[in-house]
Amino acid sequence: MQNKIISKQDLVSFVNNLIKEKAAEEIVGVKASDGKYAFGELANASELCLDYDVTLLPPKKYFLPQKETVLKFKLGAKPSVEPVADAKSIIIIGVHPYDIKAIELCDAVYTSTNPDPNYLLKRNKATIIGVDCLNPNPKAFCPSLGTAIVESGFDLMLTDIGDSYVVAVGTGNGDKLLNKYAKTKAATDSELAQRDNQRRQALGKYKVSLNMPSSEVPGLLEASWDSPVFKEKSETCLSCGSCVMVCPTCVCFDVQDDIALTLDKGERYRQWDACMLVDFAKVATGENFRDDKEKRFRHRMYRKGMYLITRYEKPGCVGCGRCALACLAQIASPAETFNLLKEAS
Amino acid sequence: MKPKIAFFDFTGCEGCQLEVLNFETELVDLLNLVDIVNFREAMTERSDDYDIAFIDGAISTESDIARIKAIRDQAKILVTIGSCSSLGGVNCLKNFYPMKEVLKIVYGKDAKYYNTIPARPVSAVVPVDYSLPQCPVNRFEFINLTKALLLGKKPERPNYPVCVECKLAENGCVFDKGGTCLGPVTRAGCGAICITNGRHCWGCRGLVDEPNINSEKEILKEHGLTVEDMLKKFRIYDGWLEVSK
Ligand code: SF4
Ligand code: SF4
Ligand code: SF4
Ligand code: SF4
Ligand code: SF4
Numbered sequence: 001m002q003n004k005i006i007s008k009q010d011l012v013s014f015v016n017n018l019i020k021e022k023a024a025e026e027i028v029g030v031k032a033s034d035g036k037y038a039f040g041e042l043a044n045a046s047e048l049c050l051d052y053d054v055t056l057l058p059p060k061k062y063f064l065p066q067k068e069t070v071l072k073f074k075l076g077a078k079p080s081v082e083p084v085a086d087a088k089s090i091i092i093i094g095v096h097p098y099d100i101k102a103i104e105l106c107d108a109v110y111t112s113t114n115p116d117p118n119y120l121l122k123r124n125k126a127t128i129i130g131v132d133c134l135n136p137n138p139k140a141f142c143p144s145l146g147t148a149i150v151e152s153g154f155d156l157m158l159t160d161i162g163d164s165y166v167v168a169v170g171t172g173n174g175d176k177l178l179n180k181y182a183k184t185k186a187a188t189d190s191e192l193a194q195r196d197n198q199r200r201q202a203l204g205k206y207k208v209s210l211n212m213p214s215s216e217v218p219g220l221l222e223a224s225w226d227s228p229v230f231k232e233k234s235e236t237c238l239s240c241g242s243c244v245m246v247c248p249t250c251v252c253f254d255v256q257d258d259i260a261l262t263l264d265k266g267e268r269y270r271q272w273d274a275c276m277l278v279d280f281a282k283v284a285t286g287e288n289f290r291d292d293k294e295k296r297f298r299h300r301m302y303r304k305g306m307y308l309i310t311r312y313e314k315p316g317c318v319g320c321g322r323c324a325l326a327c328l329a330q331i332a333s334p335a336e337t338f339n340l341l342k343e344a345s
Numbered sequence: 346m347k348p349k350i351a352f353f354d355f356t357g358c359e360g361c362q363l364e365v366l367n368f369e370t371e372l373v374d375l376l377n378l379v380d381i382v383n384f385r386e387a388m389t390e391r392s393d394d395y396d397i398a399f400i401d402g403a404i405s406t407e408s409d410i411a412r413i414k415a416i417r418d419q420a421k422i423l424v425t426i427g428s429c430s431s432l433g434g435v436n437c438l439k440n441f442y443p444m445k446e447v448l449k450i451v452y453g454k455d456a457k458y459y460n461t462i463p464a465r466p467v468s469a470v471v472p473v474d475y476s477l478p479q480c481p482v483n484r485f486e487f488i489n490l491t492k493a494l495l496l497g498k499k500p501e502r503p504n505y506p507v508c509v510e511c512k513l514a515e516n517g518c519v520f521d522k523g524g525t526c527l528g529p530v531t532r533a534g535c536g537a538i539c540i541t542n543g544r545h546c547w548g549c550r551g552l553v554d555e556p557n558i559n560s561e562k563e564i565l566k567e568h569g570l571t572v573e574d575m576l577k578k579f580r581i582y583d584g585w586l587e588v589s590k
Contacts, residue, residue, distance in 0.1 A: 033515070033517070034515075034516055034517035035517040035521065035522055036517045036521075038515050056512075056515045056516075056517065057512070057515045061515075066513040067513070235560075236557065236559075236560040236563065237557065237560070238506065238508075238529040238530065238556075238557045238560050238561065239505070239506070239553075239555065239557065240505075240506045240508040240509070240528075240529045241505055241506070241508060241509040241512070242508045242509075242512055242518075245508075245509055245512035245513060246512055256501075259492055259496065260374075261371055261374040261375060261378070261488060261492060262374055262377075263378065263492070263495065263496065271513075272513060277504075277505045277509065278504055278505065278553070278554065278555055279504045279505070293557075326512070326518065328518075328520060328529060328564045329560055329564065
């Protein structure tokens, strides 16, 4: 992989050039938001925060929006249906490695069996400029899952080495953007050594880790179906859905129709839905396959630690810690539950 | 024939009826589908012939009881709109004082001319078919319910807490900012508007079907609330319910 150096000053110019020259229809990046951080439209490079810990929602929202119209229909004598899918070209700046891993998982989910046109249209128009996470949040446990550093899945990847960034060039598209809009130079061996050093130091800052190799988690879960840990941990669960709404590897949605007040036309939309919510596994006849919080809690742990990995051979949890930060009952961290199960096994 | 709908107000601030009138664009379409035969805020004619009765306001006098029973007898479908009629709402704050004292506080020396009973939701007096709590009523929810009734569909209401919509709106959590919030036990459907606008959730949409009240109370305690503070918080809208006692 090609590695370049861009000074901090020049990175500001690069981002401002992208914005001014409209290098894509939307230029978004990490900004301070409501006391935390969030991906949002950039009006100026000065808004960009590249030393953030974690964003409230993952960048998944650009490919699978919280709520999205998927078709329009007409009723009456001549009923008709028209699929709706649109996408703008977008450059997303400041994606952390764990979120890149999560996007790779979403890609697998949304392409493997029945390719999802709405997701793919948006995904294929996206450029990802990553940044290494040097200030992990206190609930993150990426190193245990191998998601703290990535070698692919980005167009460009930045690492802060003080006065400048090392830029790893992941794709031809990334290379073109640099050539057109940025001033860079080739990275020297000592600058690359500095990058390694920065990454190594960051690995030492994580406060949570798995007490076993991640490869053991699926087997551990398989053997723990009847463990009392699930009941104990889920006692205080509010079924509030915060853990699943903020998760970059949650991929579920609900589909609803909205009929106009004229009763002759309407729209079908989808909205994020998730397994920790009481009615998620309720079917039309009224039965609920996961009718208590223990079952829902266990299901989520199995999703994150076993089902997704087995099916897609990619981590089903990337260790970003968002769920644990969001959970008011302080029970949502998969690492904590996996560790408890390990101790009990 | 178009179904006839009627609006009746009991004890409340009339904010709910005003909210329904606020529709402007939708109101015209609505009038193509239904006949409004009784709406004190908007018209002077009255009729006692109607199919769907929309009720706002809580029941808080003996005469309210007789009146709501008569409406129930007449209506095929009875819907409560707003927190007062659906939950009892803010009116139930008075239930925590002796009724005599309440009358004296409000009417002073004229208290003897009035009667009052502990405030209660409509459902405590007559069966209610559908409830749309929110203070004031959510007009989109009102329209959606009306559409569903006209189409013969089961009206859907979210059975998950406000936190879901709060996360979808990408708000920072009130608890992280040093505040407290009833979002984790309150039924969503408002789009978490209060939090999105910089406040917290007061619980005006009532509780979800399976609220984990113990856990919510534990969290409120951890964030500095005393038992007394907590009850005060729940009593604003849920005064009629066990959680406030
Ligand atoms: S389960 Fe939690 S830690 Fe894992 S990816 Fe989802 S939000 Fe992040
Ligand atoms: S685990 Fe925590 S965040 Fe998730 S639903 Fe339960 S209480 Fe909410
Ligand atoms: S629910 Fe709120 S807006 Fe409606 S009548 Fe009661 S106090 Fe007024
Ligand atoms: S602010 Fe309130 S509604 Fe939003 S996530 Fe926090 S507790 Fe839930
Ligand atoms: S956020 Fe809470 S108080 Fe505000 S409208 Fe929604 S349910 Fe009512």
